[in-house]
Amino acid sequence: MKENTDFAPVMIPQDYKLDSPVKWCAGCGAHAVLSSIRNAVPETGVKKENVVFVSGIGCSSRFPYYINTYGFHSLHGRAAPIATGIKLANPELSVWVVTGDGDSMAIGGNHFIHVIRRNINMSILIFNNRIYGLTKGQYSPTTPKGSVTKTSPEGSIEEPFNPGELVMGSQGAFFARVVDTEPKMMKEVFIQAALHKGTSVVEVLQNCVIFNNDVHENITGKDVRDEHQIYLKHGEPMIFGKEHEKGLIYRNNKLEVVTIGKDGISKEDILIHNARCTNSTIHYNLVKMDQPEYPVAMGIIRAVDKPVYEEMLYDQLDHAHEKSPIKCMDDLLKSGNTFLINESSS
């Protein structure tokens, strides 16, 4: 049946609540992310029947069970290809992937880079707590080197992935980073990620209260966050610090932290964030910034326009249908070389 209104019915976060209990640990960062998503989705202007959440396996991947949309809790690492099939089958759907650092960077690493390379219109949220939580505390591909975990009792000897670097290396068009302690930031970024046409990836720095407590504390802690984070906004200068006194400039082929009013630096010297710049050099540098030399970049780091996979696919489908004289199966069956046997051609 057709809706009697042409505009999307106004939704409120309550529309996306389910009666079933949320089973994450008390104090888990995922609770805050869920609440921000419920707040963000109604503002994307999509009909609630057109929203689909897809996940893999892991703590974060229980997400679809906690939000009242169409949902698919799939296989470890495979959320991206499942979401791909959903989106290609019906491009009108607003598709979200919820995944973790193990799910997307380890077992699903291959799918992760390929979905980005294709630029299929979906939003991928990586809950990065730098640990395997659901299997109770083994190191993940984003666990810092040297970390002692159940499977690295002498300290991890692996270099960690930075998800943003993989996004850049996969020719990604949208990358953002948020922290689970900043609901306002999360909501703003999630809405923009959903509205972006193409694959948008949002890394959520998330705390695991049981197996990796305070792993992001050096970035998110109340007393350090102003100094150790920079919240980037398109068109605004890259300024941070408690007194908004620090900024970033690009000098000698690298980013550099400077203090405004010191060494002849004025506010005008500070880089203006251009998330829409197709050249990814600065974005790549921003993604890589880390403590102690740099503040960690938050917000939308890159958001550029690129041709979207499913639009090109459907263009090809339409064009082929228009052009071909073969319009249905009976046409196909009788096309090409056929042979009339033991019958005079009448």
Next chain:
Amino acid sequence: MSKNPRIIELEDVVVKFAGDSGDGMQLTGSQFSDTSAFVGNDLSTFPDYPSEIRAPQGTVAGVSGYQVHIGHKDVTTPGDLADVLVAMNPAALKTNMKWLKPGATVIIDIDNFDQKNYKKAEYIEDPLNDGSLEGYNIVKAPITSLTRSTVKEFGLDAKTADKTKNQFVAGILFWLFNRDLTIGENFIQKKFKKNADLVNANIAVLRGGYNYAETIEAMSTTFLVNPAKNKKGLFRNITGNIATAWGLLAASEKSGCGLFLGSYPITPATEVLQELAGRKHLGAITFQAEDEIAGICSAIGASFTGKLAVTSTSGPGLALKGEAIGLAVITELPIVIVNVQRGGPSTGLPTKTEQADLLQALYGRSGESPVIVVAATTPANCFSFAYEAAKLSLEHMTPVILLTDGYLANGSELWHIPEMKDMPEIHPPKVKDNHEGYMPYIRKPENLARMWAVPGQEGMRHRVGGLEKADKTGEVSHDPYNHQIMVGLRQEKVDRVANYIADQEILGEKDADLLVIGWGGTYGALYSAVKELQHEGRSISLAQFSYINPLPKNTEEVLKYAKSRVICELNLGQFAMYLRSKFPQYEYKQYNKVQGLPFMISELKAKFIDILENKGK
């Protein structure tokens, strides 16, 4: 001066074309089979190509072949042994000598029979003079040199000029089989329609070959194969892979569920993906994924969204897809998994045929994970079984594995073209928007298929996933009794498919002295062997299974009355193990072959006669 050759009328003839991968033997072969179909012969073809794209020229490893079996009588296999062999070089001769009938005509390109090529083919002695060709009718045709002199006037470069020599071969065969040259000329005109020079050159070479054959003394006998006696209507020549792709397209059109194929290239299944990639005009969506797993997962996503979802693969790919098939089992989403079997394990024999994925298809997943398994039996009926696999999957909301094999996939036969109005209806259990009281695991009482609502539908929001589902509601449930109920329901749903499939047929008497049992792609050889023995007065019959899981309801009836049974398969006895587990009350003999080759009719007949004559001993 033309001679008056002796014409021999034949019931059937097997022609084998063999040469270097680059000699165009596949083209000559398909041209010959098309011409045969045009004059009304029944036919079956089988290409035989190496897994290397261009192995070193002139070596045994580089020989590519194409076998065509044509007949006035029904033709069900590409034939055991060849009546006519075309060997473009010594390596091609060496590879194919063992597949020749006594007295066969062997046409060789004498220009390539020199010391250099003998060495490449690892011949120690000159095969033309060592007596090994005794008893065969050898035609030493200077194919390369005559072709070159024929095309000289067209000013082609040397490489293009040499490429036309397959038309010289075609010309010889037109004469040898008493065929009208204009058919061949039309073929060339169609093939090279964009290039008049190539049309003229190829036609000149075709005529050159024909005239050569007419002139030389070595060919004093020609063959005539009359139009097929049991075939009437509109036909086309089709390979198993194309038929599979078309069957899926047909099911998509009939069911109204758009076709989505998520796949990854793998020999010998790739053609299914290629064919459907070229069928966007019929609305087919193909997604070439980054790996086998993404292939099936994208298909599962499309299935969740209401498409007829398919993934195509071969044995190693099926292994990779196992976990995802389990997901489709527990989410009870329809998906067709086409497995074109090849020699295994591991990479095994990618271009050769085998039936050794049966147990993998039945059981190769974690947990209790029942799926429907069906097997096509001929290249053309891959169409019907792809259609049937899609129908069963959509109507019963379950994965279906369709087993074909390299032999069916690449082999071709004449196919009576069906009309879509005659294809059975397909009714997936889709629900309308705002269906009252919808829960994802509410089932149709008769076949237990769950009701299918898809994203975008109003009032039907729900979640599925790999965790165990509570009966009816589909909520996550770890309840022990619920798990038992759900495992039981999923099994029962697949078991009940037996109520919707055809009974197993027996070719011959059901109380025969010997019941031959086969499944899938061995049908042609088993059929011919059994038919021939029946004509020879033996008490023998055949049951060729296509429905593997579940088995047809009358299977016990089929097995019961035979005085002895032999299960023939291209593996070490997987269907035998399966039948023994289902019907342990009967005794089964086995005949198994694992050479990457199909059964030969002759070896089957010998085996069956042996059993019949030694029964009880």
